[in-house]
Amino acid sequence: MGTAQSGWSALAGGLLAAAVAVRRGWWWAAVALAVTAGLLQVVVGDLNIVADLAFAPVAFTLGAHRSRAVRQAGLVASILGVAGAATWAGVEATGSQGTGGPALSVAGMATAAALVLVGGWVTGYVRWQRREALRAHLDAQLRAAEERRLRDLVAIERDRLRIAADMHDVIAHSWAVVAAQADGARYAMRTDPAAAEDALGVIGETARGAMTDVRRLLGRLRDAELAADDDLGGPDELVTRMRASGMTVDVHREGTPDPAVAGAARLVLAEALTNALKHGDLSVPVRIEEAGGPVHRLTVTNRRGSPGAPGEGHGLRGMRERVERAGGRLTAGPTADGRWVVDAELPRAGAS
The missing domain is CATH 1.10.287 (Helix Hairpins)
Incomplete structure (x- = not known):
């Protein structure tokens, strides 16, 4: 029976590894795999303690999800998981230990499960709150x-x-x-x-x-x-705020920025990063490419998330109008490989 139990334990570990791998794109599949792995360990009575640590990132994903319903369901599932683990520990300990043994087993299992499940969910929820606070701050500045x-x-x-x-x-x-x-x-x-x-x-x-x-x-x-300039702070400040929210940003700059187009470029960058924060897949770095020259070029690329990507709303129209007023050109939209690219070209002062 030990060999069979070890096999079931390995299967549970594989299910949990798969849950971690798909949790960002298919959270519902990750939850199904994690629940199956947990039930499998309870039924066969063989815990894979190392693999069970994978419950934490799954709970984190639920706690950090954009949907309120998903976050609430994740919290309920985490609490039920703690209760289930404590119940199983009590049943397993009954009759096999002396007085007080089951209580200690229940307390220990409940504590460990709470640290992994509820702790993972709370950490994700705190990340979501930070991201929402940053988004609200940037939206307020843009407004x-x-x-x-x-x-x-x-x-x-x-x-x-x-x-x-x-x-x-x-x-x-x-x-x-x-x-x-x-x-x-x-x-x-x-x-x-x-x-x-x-x-x-x-x-x-x-x-x-x-x-x-x-x-x-x-x-x-x-x-x-030139009077209608903005006050969002410099591009480095914007990037620092985004990184504080959990976004990974790769910045590549060449040449010297032209002060005459700095205001328009700064607004384009702020709006593009905000859209990436709202609609993008934060597991993939956002890439910023900026190059000076006769035409100041700014390109912001991020991976599209699910659900959906931004449409032609006020933000994109505002970016396009600002760039066109500066005599430039702006394109923004999805690519065939699942990215969202904002590309702005702003002529430098005096460029022909």
């Missing part, structure tokens, strides 16, 4: 940045209207003065050369003043275009 962008757009539009009015006043007044003085100088040129000379001086002074005013107005236009 605040979008609100600031909209406020800035309204302010820019008002400023443009003021600039248009100022431009009209500058040009209309200046050219009216120039036209009048030119006519006066033309008539006075023969009869009153001094008056004609004065008129030409006024024309020169008026033209120089108008050019100064136009330069000032154009400067305001340039400043207004």
